[in-house]
Amino acid sequence: MTKGIPNHIAVIMDGNGRWAKARRLPRAFGHRKGAEALRELLKAAIDIGIPYMTFYSFSSENWSRPQSEIEDIMGLLRRYLQSELATFHQAGIRLKVIGERSRLAKDIVQLIDDAEKQTAENDKMTVVMALSYGGRQEIVEASRQMAIQVLNNELSPDDITEELFGKSLYTKDIPDPDLLIRTSGEMRISNFLLWQLAYSEMVFVEKNWPDFTRDDLLWAIEEYQKRDRRYGAAAETG
Template sequence: MTKGIPKHIAVIMDGNGRWANARHLPRAFGHRKGAEALRELLKSAIKIGIPYMTFYSFSSENWNRSESEINDIMGLLRRYLQSELATFHKAGIRLKVIGDRSRLAADIVRLIEDAEVQTCDNTKMTVVMALSYGGRQEIVEAAKAIARKVENGDLNSDEITETCFGQELYTSEIPDPDLLIRTSGEMRISNFLLWQLAYSEMVFVEKYWPDFSEKDLIQAIEEYQKRERRYGSAAETA
């Protein structure tokens, strides 16, 4: 696969809990299997040659889940950050984490910062993890940043453009996704990258995230390659 590979794929990794429930297993087991699926998918993405991938790992709304499930997810996140750092280095992966870090435990924030610093010069692939992330909140924070610049006299209101606004988003240094993949059969974007997904192609997969494989990734890319991306312009006629 060399022609028409998306430069940036965003993924909503949905269905860990339902995968576990269907097997009469604790939801925590589903999250562990989801982390394994992520590890394997990154290997596939590097092999295919995808430069950027963003994963919706924990949304701002996920804080409303039970305390026990949140603790399980946060414990898994700690272990993942610790165990995968060497793997990221070896694979040439740069890690970037977006979202509201103020709600994360201090030791997790330190692990994130350490991983970002240690992988900052890697160039094979950039992996963005959206943690404690909400698209609406990201837009609100960007608007506040723009407002502060106007108040301080650093920016004129007439100078506010889409490009100017985009520079205040978490993803300012990252191209917008070409393709969004969501697993579990749900067909919505759930407050994920609301600004950035404006012209992304979307592929919805019935499988739960722990069952998502390299074959499914390739099928999603092949579906993407069939699409005509017009960005609002009229379709070409024969």
């Protein structure tokens, strides 16, 4: 498969808890299985040749979950950052993390900083992890930054454009997603990349995230290839 490969795929990894519940297992097992699915999907994405992938790993709303589940997720995140760094480096993956880091534990922030620095020069693929992330929060923060620039006479309101605004977002050096995939059958974007998904194609998959495979990724890409991306323009008539 070489024709029409998306430059950037964003993924809402939904359904870990439902996967565990269906098997009468603790939710923590679902999150662990989800981490395994992520590992395998990244291998497939590299083989296919996808330059950018963004994963909705932990939303700003997820902080309202039970403390025990948050601790399980954060523990898994620590282990993932520690165990996968060498794999990322060897595979040529650059890691970028977006979101509100101030809410994360200091040791996790340090692990993220170290991983980003160590993989900064890798160019095989860029993997973006959205942690403690919310799309509205991102837009508000970007607006606040630009308002401060205006107050400091560093920026004129007349100079504010979509392009300039985009450069104030967490994803300023990342192209907008061509394709969004969401698992578990839910059909909404749940405060994920609200600005960046304006013209993205969307594919919704019934499977829960831990069951998502390389074949499912290929199917989603094939669905994407069938779409006529017009970016708001009228369809051509023959």
